[in-house]
Amino acid sequence: MFPDTGIGKESLVIKTFIYVFLIAGAVTMALPYVWMLVTSFKPLEEIHAFPPTFMIKNPTLQPYKDLFSMMPMMRYMFNSLFVAGAVTLFNVFATSLAGYAFAKHKFWGRDIIFFLFIGSLMIPWQVNIIPGFVIVKKLGWLNSYKGLIIPSMAWCAFGIFLNRQFIYSIPDDLIDAARIDGCSEFMIYRKVILPLIRPVLSTMAIFTFLQQWNNFVWPLVVIHTSRMRTIPLALAVLTGQFGSKFAMVMAGAVVATLPILIVYLVFQKYIIKGVAMTGLKA
Amino acid sequence: MGEETFLQKLNRQKISYLFIIVPLALFIVFQLAPVFISFLWSFTKYDVLSSPRFVGLENYRNILFNDPLFWKAMKNTVFYVLGVVPAGVCLSLLLAVAIDQKIRFKNFFKSIFFLPTVTAIVAVSVIWKWLYAGEKYGLLNYWIMKLGFQPVDWLASPEWTLPSIMIMSIWAGLGYNMILFLAGLQTIPSAMYEAADIDGAGFWDKFFNITLPLLKPTIVFVTMMSFIFSFQVFEQVYIMTGGQEGIGGVLNSALTIVAYLYDKGFQKFQMGYASALAYLIFSCIFVLTMVNKRLMKTEVRY
Numbered sequence: 001m002f003p004d005t006g007i008g009k010e011s012l013v014i015k016t017f018i019y020v021f022l023i024a025g026a027v028t029m030a031l032p033y034v035w036m037l038v039t040s041f042k043p044l045e046e047i048h049a050f051p052p053t054f055m056i057k058n059p060t061l062q063p064y065k066d067l068f069s070m071m072p073m074m075r076y077m078f079n080s081l082f083v084a085g086a087v088t089l090f091n092v093f094a095t096s097l098a099g100y101a102f103a104k105h106k107f108w109g110r111d112i113i114f115f116l117f118i119g120s121l122m123i124p125w126q127v128n129i130i131p132g133f134v135i136v137k138k139l140g141w142l143n144s145y146k147g148l149i150i151p152s153m154a155w156c157a158f159g160i161f162l163n164r165q166f167i168y169s170i171p172d173d174l175i176d177a178a179r180i181d182g183c184s185e186f187m188i189y190r191k192v193i194l195p196l197i198r199p200v201l202s203t204m205a206i207f208t209f210l211q212q213w214n215n216f217v218w219p220l221v222v223i224h225t226s227r228m229r230t231i232p233l234a235l236a237v238l239t240g241q242f243g244s245k246f247a248m249v250m251a252g253a254v255v256a257t258l259p260i261l262i263v264y265l266v267f268q269k270y271i272i273k274g275v276a277m278t279g280l281k282a
Numbered sequence: 283m284g285e286e287t288f289l290q291k292l293n294r295q296k297i298s299y300l301f302i303i304v305p306l307a308l309f310i311v312f313q314l315a316p317v318f319i320s321f322l323w324s325f326t327k328y329d330v331l332s333s334p335r336f337v338g339l340e341n342y343r344n345i346l347f348n349d350p351l352f353w354k355a356m357k358n359t360v361f362y363v364l365g366v367v368p369a370g371v372c373l374s375l376l377l378a379v380a381i382d383q384k385i386r387f388k389n390f391f392k393s394i395f396f397l398p399t400v401t402a403i404v405a406v407s408v409i410w411k412w413l414y415a416g417e418k419y420g421l422l423n424y425w426i427m428k429l430g431f432q433p434v435d436w437l438a439s440p441e442w443t444l445p446s447i448m449i450m451s452i453w454a455g456l457g458y459n460m461i462l463f464l465a466g467l468q469t470i471p472s473a474m475y476e477a478a479d480i481d482g483a484g485f486w487d488k489f490f491n492i493t494l495p496l497l498k499p500t501i502v503f504v505t506m507m508s509f510i511f512s513f514q515v516f517e518q519v520y521i522m523t524g525g526q527e528g529i530g531g532v533l534n535s536a537l538t539i540v541a542y543l544y545d546k547g548f549q550k551f552q553m554g555y556a557s558a559l560a561y562l563i564f565s566c567i568f569v570l571t572m573v574n575k576r577l578m579k580t581e582v583r584y
Contacts, residue, residue: 014485018380025377026394028453033397035421036409052421094305101301108295113306120313124514124567126540126560130323130547131316134330154312156305185297214402216517221548232404236521239408246412256405264400268393271400276465279507281399281458 036257040064040250047247063247064255070248071234072227073255080231083148084212090153091208092201098156099163100189104175114164117157125217133221147222148230152212159204162278166200167193203274206267211281213260231256324558329551341558352559354534355542358444362515362538365448366455367508374456375501378463379493392464396457403454407521410450411437414522437522440535447518447536455511459504466500467493499578506574510567516540539563 034054039047041059067073101107102114132151141147170193178188194201216232223229229237238252264271274280324341326334345352381391398406413422414436423433436446474492483491494501519541523531529545530537537545540563547556 011485015383015385018383018385021376022380022385022391025456026391029394029397029456032406032409032413032453035413039412050424052424098302098305101298105295105298105301107298108291110298113302116314117309120309120317122568122571123313123317124510124560124564126514126543127320127564128313128316130553130557130560131319132312133548134319134553135311135316137330150308151312153305154308156309157313160305185301189301210400214400214404216402216404216520220520232402235402235404235408236524239411239521240524243411246415249408250412253405253408257401260400260402261397264393264397268389272392272396272461275396275399275458275461279462281511 033257036250036253039247040254042247044247063245063251066245066248067238067251067255070242071238071252073234073252075227076229076231076234077255077259079145079148079228080213083145083152083230084209086145086149087152087212088205088208091156091159092205094153095156095159095204096163096167096194096197096201097189098160099167100193102160102164103167103170104172105185114160117160120157121161129217129221136222142222143225143228145228148219148228151222152215152218158280159208162200162204163197166197170196202267203270203278203280206263206270207274207280210260210263210271320557320560323554324561326554328553328557330553331551334554337554341555342562345555345558345562351534351537351542352539355530355537355539358535358537359513359515359539362444362448362451363509363512365445366451366512366515367505370452370455370459370508370512371501371505373452374459374504375463375497377456378460378467379489381460382464382467392457392461395460398454398456399458401454403517404521406450406454407518410446410453411522414446438532440531440533443523443531443536447515447522450522451512451515451518455508459508462504462507463497463500466497469500470496502574502577506570506577509570509574513567513570514540514563516544520544 038054038056040063041061042056043058043060043062046053046057102110136142136147136151139146141150174192175188178192183191214232215230216236219230219233220236223233235249235252235256239249242248323334325336325338327337327341328334377395381388381395385391412420414420416423416435416438420433420436422436427433434442436442470493474496475488478488478492515538519531519536519538520529523529523536523541528549529541539559543556543559543563546552546559
């Protein structure tokens with residue numbers, strides 16, 4: 001923040017420059033989205049019309065109808081929602097419970113195990129994915145929800161780390177008081193810890209959901225049947241097979257983006273604060 | 283509690299183990315074990331159908347000395363990283379500084395720049411593929427022609443495929459870096475700027491003499507994160523170049539190292555070779571991370 005002191009000539013020039021820069025940037029950011037939306041409502045003649053325009057003369061829902069008749073999009077939506085939802089639920093619950101144990105319990109091997117979790121954050125997915133695929137194949141989980149969901153649940157190191165850090169700062173007295181009142185460890189987790197770490201958990205839930213919804217590489221590797229595809233996978237197949245049907249492909253992009261956009265608009269503040277706080281990436 | 287045996291201790295601690303057992307088990311099976319397994323496999327020939335056959339260092343030798351495609355992919359990746367990281371970091375830093383001024387619609391700008399970060403990179407790539415579309419109906423080419431230039435063969439020419447992907451990646455990464463920079467900017471004491479104002483410093487004086495030096499830790503962090511992320515670029519390449527000719531674009535002009543690994547591992551099923559590739563990628567990233575740690579240690583004092 002550069003506080004303005006004088007209303008000098010320079011500060012006015014700079015301010016104008018800043019607005020021009022930001023507005024130009026914002027337009028550049030929004031443009032591809034607008035173009036996607038416009039294209040998805042254009043009839044064929046207008047797609048190929050020259051010059052391309054942002055105005056639609058005869059808006060049509062045909063691209064969406066084509067899309068939903070060509071591919072079981074509802075099924076794909078459900079797949080994505082189910083997988084992302086299941087992983088998110090598990091992650092929020094499991095990482096906070098484990099985070100509590102790592103933060104407030106003393107047990108044999110605690111530091112080594114925690115260190116392993118943290119160390120794994122440095123390892124790129126390229127290293128795990130080949131054996132991961134073979135393990136899933138050997139378990140007979142290819143092309144199944146199990147294969148999509150359970151290995152994704154294993155990416156919990158960062159969540160455990162985050163929860164541990166927050167729970168660590170909760171005073172021990174609170175926990176001891178609950179213990180004296182006869183609370184079991186699980187009750188302490190539920191009644192004392194959970195309410196206090198709600199902000200962390202909501203941030204984590206949003207990010208896990210976004211990451212899972214947008215996840216591409218893992219579904220690409222373990223899913224080979226049409227019915228088990230998630231939305232990003234379906235979108236990839238769509239561009240691969242019907243790359244020239246631009247309106248339909250853009251309709252697909254709209255379907256893939258819209259739910260996320262809604263989540264984003266609702267939780268914007270959390271998301272941006274979450275990134276600033278933790279460096280999480282969707 | 284003096285005379286507690288090891289077993290008694292374990293019994294007392296069993297609730298703690300109960301709390302961590304599920305994520306730990308999953309972690310061991312799907313994260314930890316694979317790290318070792320792929321290390322072992324990198325010394326074998328393995329096609330998934332028959333069991334792995336030990337070949338010593340052959341994979342590594344072949345990759346490094348007999349595989350022109352590996353070096354092509356490496357060259358492409360380095361080109362990509364060296365293009366995307368400096369441009370992305372500089373632009374997002376400028377954006378962050380601009381948004382951090384006393385301006386209206388701060389949150390609006392923040393949200394709109396951040397939008398691509400939450401959008402699936404697959405969807406972003408699909409949209410840009412359409413923006414880049416051929417001479418006739420591509421929006422970008424239409425504007426380029428309107429400005430009086432020749433249309434560009436974005437994704438259909440070996441010269442432009444990788445730069446096209448790079449432009450898109452810079453666009454898509456701006457918001458994320460910007461938010462990290464904004465967080466960094468908040469740590470600079472405003473007294474610094476007030477003092478500079480009293481001394482009559484202008485906007486750029488303040489930028490170069492206060493903001494840049496004090497933001498150094500954030501700049502180092504963001505740069506290194508971008509290095510590591512962009513080194514692993516994959517989805518963009520898969521979507522924008524995938525098709526009939528396979529991943530990598532015309533003449534493999536946009537084949538990056540992770541895309542190459544995917545091709546070897548999951549299209550040609552040379553799991554041993556791909557594992558060796560994975561470990562080479564890992565070592566590159568490890569070196570980058572270590573450099574990062576070193577740079578982070580050079581603290582700035584004020």
